[in-house]
Amino acid sequence: MKYESQSVAMLYFIAAIGLFVGQILFGVILGLQYVMGDFLFPEIPFNVARMVHTNLLIVWLLFGFMGAAYYLVPEESERELFSPMLAKIMFWIFLAAGALTILGYLLVPYATLAEITMNDLLPTMGREFLEQPTITKIGIVIVALAFVFNIGMTILTGRKTVISLVLLTGLVGLAVFFLFSFYVPDNLVLDKYFWWFVVHLWVEGVWELIMASLLAYVLIKVTGVDREVIEKWLYIIIAMALISGILGTGHHFFWIGTPGYWLWIGSIFSALEPIPFFMMTLFAFNVVNKRRRDHPNKAATLWALGTAVMAFLGAGVWGFLHTLAPVNFYTHGTQITAAHGHMAFYGAYVMVVLTIISYSMPIMRGQKAGNATAQIVEMWSFWLMTVSMVFITLFLTGAGILQVYLQRYSDTPMGFMATQEKLELFYWMREGAGVIFLIGLILYVTSFFVKGKEVVLLEDRVEAGA
Amino acid sequence: MRETFTKGMARNIYYGGSVFFLLVLLGLPVDTVQGLPKTDNSENLTEEVAAGKRLWEINDCIGCHTLLGEGAYFAPELGNVYTRFGESTEAIKAFIKSRPVDGIAGRRSMPQFNFSDQELEEIAQFLKYADGIKISKDWPPNIQG
Numbered sequence A: 001m002k003y004e005s006q007s008v009a010m011l012y013f014i015a016a017i018g019l020f021v022g023q024i025l026f027g028v029i030l031g032l033q034y035v036m037g038d039f040l041f042p043e044i045p046f047n048v049a050r051m052v053h054t055n056l057l058i059v060w061l062l063f064g065f066m067g068a069a070y071y072l073v074p075e076e077s078e079r080e081l082f083s084p085m086l087a088k089i090m091f092w093i094f095l096a097a098g099a100l101t102i103l104g105y106l107l108v109p110y111a112t113l114a115e116i117t118m119n120d121l122l123p124t125m126g127r128e129f130l131e132q133p134t135i136t137k138i139g140i141v142i143v144a145l146a147f148v149f150n151i152g153m154t155i156l157t158g159r160k161t162v163i164s165l166v167l168l169t170g171l172v173g174l175a176v177f178f179l180f181s182f183y184v185p186d187n188l189v190l191d192k193y194f195w196w197f198v199v200h201l202w203v204e205g206v207w208e209l210i211m212a213s214l215l216a217y218v219l220i221k222v223t224g225v226d227r228e229v230i231e232k233w234l235y236i237i238i239a240m241a242l243i244s245g246i247l248g249t250g251h252h253f254f255w256i257g258t259p260g261y262w263l264w265i266g267s268i269f270s271a272l273e274p275i276p277f278f279m280m281t282l283f284a285f286n287v288v289n290k291r292r293r294d295h296p297n298k299a300a301t302l303w304a305l306g307t308a309v310m311a312f313l314g315a316g317v318w319g320f321l322h323t324l325a326p327v328n329f330y331t332h333g334t335q336i337t338a339a340h341g342h343m344a345f346y347g348a349y350v351m352v353v354l355t356i357i358s359y360s361m362p363i364m365r366g367q368k369a370g371n372a373t374a375q376i377v378e379m380w381s382f383w384l385m386t387v388s389m390v391f392i393t394l395f396l397t398g399a400g401i402l403q404v405y406l407q408r409y410s411d412t413p414m415g416f417m418a419t420q421e422k423l424e425l426f427y428w429m430r431e432g433a434g435v436i437f438l439i440g441l442i443l444y445v446t447s448f449f450v451k452g453k454e455v456v457l458l459e460d461r462v463e464a465g466a
Numbered sequence B: 001m002r003e004t005f006t007k008g009m010a011r012n013i014y015y016g017g018s019v020f021f022l023l024v025l026l027g028l029p030v031d032t033v034q035g036l037p038k039t040d041n042s043e044n045l046t047e048e049v050a051a052g053k054r055l056w057e058i059n060d061c062i063g064c065h066t067l068l069g070e071g072a073y074f075a076p077e078l079g080n081v082y083t084r085f086g087e088s089t090e091a092i093k094a095f096i097k098s099r100p101v102d103g104i105a106g107r108r109s110m111p112q113f114n115f116s117d118q119e120l121e122e123i124a125q126f127l128k129y130a131d132g133i134k135i136s137k138d139w140p141p142n143i144q145g
């Protein structure tokens, strides 16, 4: 670690991992409720568990992005963080707001939570992924502003690199598009239309900038490849991300009462969206193949390559699968959507955060890389989580295809609930894969505590001897 | 990549491309929003419907159901429930009202929300309004949603 203040990232990463565990526990609960409908009913109804699962996901990814920025930006800018104190204060505010919100979901009925938090003054609750009480949303905005200010000042008064500027652009975009979460018109069509300005323009827009810059940073570090080469890739990847992704928003405007031209715009531009993800895969493998040195942190390199591949599969392939209007007509809002949502979120954003954690945690703990045993455990957890996520996706895709056929395509369409019963086997298998995922995650957490021999590479030994 | 394609070119594509499409993104909503009154059923967007929408939100109905295909996939699509229930708001109200407090053993159950009669009416009116939104190609494919 070159700069003292980078270490605030550690707090953020620990919180991120803790909340990740919570997310997956609730994922397993949800999976069980799919097959045992009355599990935990009425204490924790499905919608509450789902809210906890998805909001924990978003909050821990945000913790991860912030931690990543606090770690990376001082080093890129060649100066200490503008204000480490502000970063610490914001950490505790964000953690407290997040924890209180989750407790609120679990301890009182949602309508009561709306009442306590005076949702009537500025109603923003009750929309998917944006279920947080208005006051929490305001808290998120404050934390985001303080964070962007802190990072922005560090970058602007220090060395400006392409990586840090792209990251900053992504983070500013994240904050700006979140503001649409405060706009909840009575008109359902308008409501849905602008809801996607948060959700889509996040995951298929500005978050891709964050992802690409984090990946580029870690790749420079572990391969020693020339910055010029990496930066060229970075520009062209994010160019393609925005060129395809911005109008790609249209793939959500097929069936919500918006004009018919969106069928064309949405289909065409979103069909291009896999390109930046494919380029990220080419980029990662290219750079690793051209590496100028071997880094002792093998686990971080594995995560980086894994991110590139899984993001392409989840977002690129599974996204493309249902993005053309004639296909989406049948698959819209089915288990196909859930399959894609899982692999895309995991492959792109979960994995990129785990990549930067994998790279930076050992350094913050005073080593260049985790010890040999710890790395082996971490790599096992990589494979367990990744392979089980592939299976979760495959089982949900199977369920989705059957669902589309039985409920929407066949000549004698069945009702929703009757169809769901036919899918039970797939849901059980998904739950099994989910349990393996949880085991992988537990192993991941353990990897931070495993003791073992330090990894020393030949070249380092030579250097030390010289 | 060959050297004929320089970093400067890549950067210009990024700036040019993203600014252009951001402008388009700012422009298209204007057109979409202006065109909406033809499809969005806003002529039936009454106070009662708006109140129903608020109830829909503060009870997080979207956490189990889809509405026009968006939401959770645990319970049936409700964007066409008015049609599915024989164009009867009474049937919708009766269904919501009759959910057992402790659920139905072994099955996915909908909570009992203890709505007042007025609230029930508001929700039913909201769902009727949602069903009236005109969608390209008449989604969902059939009445089952």
Ligand code: HEM
Pocket (backbone or CB within 6 Å): A128, A203, A204, A251, A252, A270, A271, A273, A274, A311, A314, A315, A316, A318, A319, A320, A321, A322, A323, A324, A328, A331, A332, A333, A334, A337, A340, A341, A342, A344, A345, A348, A349, B069, B070, B071
């Ligand atoms: C990492 C990037 C991505 C993430 C995290 C992601 C995540 C998601 C999630 C969670 C949903 C469900 C939203 C809801 O609940 O209604 C969704 C929907 C969708 N995504 Fe993605 N996505 C990504 C990239 C893509 C790409 C690149 C494409 C197209 C090539 C795509 C195509 C779609 C489509 C068509 C839907 C709508 C599904 C429906 O009609 O039900 N996604 N995405």
Ligand code: HEM
Pocket (backbone or CB within 6 Å): A024, A027, A028, A029, A030, A031, A034, A050, A053, A054, A057, A337, A338, A339, A341, A342, A345, A346, A347, A350, A430, A431, A433, A434, A435, A437, A438, B071, B072, B073, B074
């Ligand atoms: C143990 C593994 C997991 C299980 C069993 C599980 C289960 C579920 C279930 C049942 C739902 C609700 C689907 C519905 O609305 O009907 C859900 C939603 C969701 N989960 Fe998971 N999950 C798991 C892991 C994950 C992971 C690792 C991620 C992120 C990388 C994730 C992200 C999401 C997202 C984004 C949604 C909303 C999906 C959508 O709207 O399409 N889950 N999950």
Ligand SMILES: [Fe+2]
Pocket (backbone or CB within 6 Å): A200, A204, A248, A249, A251, A252
């Ligand atoms: Fe999208």
